[in-house]
Amino acid sequence: MKSIINIIGSGFSSLAASCYLAKAGYDVTIFEKNETIGGRARQLVKNGFTFDIGPTWYWMPDVFERFFSDFDKKPSDYYNLEKLNPAYSVYFGKNDFITIEDTFEKIKLAFEKEETGSSKKLNKFIKKAKDNYNIAIKDLVYNPGVSPLELITPATIKKINQFFSTIKKDVRKEFKNDRLVKILEFPVLFLGAKPSDTPSFYNFMNYADFGLGTFHPKKGMYQVILAMECLAKELGVHIKTEANIEKIIVENGKAKGLVSNGKDYKCDIIVSGADYHHTETLLEKPYRQYSETYWTKKTFAPSSLLFYVGFDKKLKNVNHHTLFFDVDFDLHAEAIYDQPKWPENPLFYASFPSKTDNNSAPEGKEAGIFLIPLAPGLKDTTELRTMYFKKIISRFENLTSQNVKKHIIFKESFCVNDFIKDYNSYKGNAYGMANTLMQTAFLRPKLKSKLVKNLFFTGQLTVPGPGVPPSLISGKLVANLITKHHKVLV
Template sequence: MKISIIGSGFSSLAASCYLAKKGYDVTIFEKNTTIGGRARQLKKEGFTFDIGPTWYWMPDVFERFFSDFGKIPSDYYQLEKLNPAYSVYFGVDDYITIEDTIEKILIAFEIEEKGSSIKLQKFIDTAKSNYDIAIKDLVYNPGVSPLELVTFQTAKKVNQFFSNIKRDVRKEFKNDRLAKILEFPVLFLGAKPSDTPSFYSFMNYADFGMGTFHPKNGMYEVILAIACLAKELGVTIKTDSPIEKIIIDNGQAKGIISKGETILSDIVLSGADYHHTETLVDKTYRQYSENYWSKKTFAPSSLLFYVGFDKKLINVNHHTLFFDVDFDIHAEAIYDNPKWPENPLFYASFPSKTDVNSAPEGQEAGIFLIPLAPGLEDTPELREAYFEKIMTRFETLTSQKIKNHIIFKESFCINDFIKDYNSYKGNAYGMANTLTQTAFLRPKLKSKKVKNLFFTGQLTVPGPGVPPSLISGKLVADLITKHHSL
């Protein structure tokens, strides 16, 4: 049985492995010249940058994926646990460093605010309990029925679906700086802490309880690893192969058209942007209207810069967050009143702090990210203005001059997300995990209108992020296997 998969991001690659293992004849079609979807790589003048994800969290999800094939991650790539995991700037030379164990983090909290370590331990205990329920069990459900969420364990935590992270954190932690650090991990889920159910505190356990890792040579190594596994299992991967249309005959997917060529398939699985995929079928076969998509809460887009510096930078860690401006005002510019934020928070990653292969000797690779509302105007002038803004602040906050040490910079923003990934409104992380966009309330893995058409990735179940994308690939492969046993 032939399966055509559209896109080669984490979810598509994961799904291809599970399907090939079951004996299906699987071919992946990728529109770009390299695989990886949002997790591609940029190499320039001896520097190497991850274009997309830079955080490796939830190592157990990666381990579980590889173990399904009798493998372990270290068969393919080397992992290093970062210490410190990251630091957060609140002002000039004023930062809090998050180290690599909960014991060290408890001490850092206690130094910042007396008595806070006891509260933090209690908070993390709850977060771990949620993690055990969510990541070991709940997220491996296909989002078909509301009953998936009803278990003995979730029944005891039902109130956590109706409170939110911000309320819980602020109730316990009066120190604004500590509260911001605890609210930060849920930003990976694509919504404001005030719109994210309390149950998602499991992200805090992923952060403090499990730690932050770095695959040697960057996140792209993980893409190459899964692609290698896929090929070992017999998957064919074709790059430079954009899809023009999904062929439907009598309500049934029959194949795809790529570069004018018809490729007949028994099943079509799309890991491309969900909204875009639906534009590849005639209107009558679309499950969700433009109105539906326009009302959804999308995760932010981003303005990204990939910068080569001709010297080593000081006063920064591999991952460094800049929270020296008002988070709520920036969040408002993303979610409530979409516009370019006047004073944006930003994040910076310096992989060459850990990985000698990221930059030539004595130099530094820097990735800078500003979260933005999707769908904003994106011009070279705006990009330049914001680069200047964050570089000026960066110099002040970290007490060093860097502008005249820039060898080059490349940028990536809303227009690029649309052009390279057909991303709805140029979003970077898919659809946010709010209460009304959780589990069975997300767009479905299986088309309700077209037989043999399936979806995977950040806009469907279970949600945004790299580990959920791997899980999404497994879930859709299980669904396909269930409906089409060989």
């Protein structure tokens, strides 16, 4: 009989781990608490509109290609990918925006138009970012975070200073134009921390942005989840939905099974792609590695207030991805990281997938996703959600010079309480644990439990960190760790 592995959750990291483990010969079953798979990357379908509930940005296409190539497949075997042009636009005031197009040459022209001489500086900056990308994404992030020695390579020794400087310092040393600074600092928000707390080395995100570009899978990001589900099933993975996990069974210090909906499911190994903090609450206290104090001291990536809106007309003056940076970035960041509270004037992001994809909305209509980053753990009420929607939709109308309020067919919202209810997310965070210097690589929660044999973790709270590409990598890392130390019983 094959060794049995039970996996908690069906997000990107869990699905990736399931594929690698099934390929290695294990009998793998995924347990998902919700009705549909995908974790944070689920879909909302309503009145002919389709929204990605979670991630909407497809960056680092090479990571997806690398994942599928491990199974002799290509992304194009499962979904169609389109490079967006423009990638996104950024509003700074009424009818005042900068558009980031689909090639580095065009982006340099946009920078030069904004600040004379900036294109040369950008060339130099992105060259360094590309170098870091090649070191990080092709090498470093595929380490399991077991030892500090993983970070010490001939390439990283040359860049040691970049671990002790910050993105904010580096960007502002080269660029004086505040608008260009904001555009260059924006990608690190995907890592869940302020530019002033993110090591310079992470400027590889700027290469992901300007060098590789922004893509869209036809029919949305959920197509990637469906592709991974298809691959997993081809490899023999079993998937149970509406299978909430109530307990991890431990006998003599060894993981022996799960309790789901009152029933025991015995196994040899457990992998949890669910929230790390929540997973440890499924264990008796002596088996928990990290105390509540440990978690409260960590820097978590933001939560979000999201709105999914159906409009009865096509909208003007917006692109598929549009950022609204017309208010003070530092004040909003302070409300997320330094003194957690609802921001008075929030920055926000909007996505209109129907600008690219006819599948997102009925003909002549527009699907809109609006996101406000928030501190995790905030009080979340219907009244606050309503107030903040009014705030951003009024600003949206003013900045883009159009009336949209009376064209709203419906709106759904998703915030802190929903992240907790649907994903057992610690304090309702949306992206996991931030990648600050003291939360990088081996300093993050471990893939392998130190207190329970045969219990492993994957996903955004462990290595390598937040985001979709890192989640795919995390699934591979945990699978490698298991296959390295556990022989498959047949």
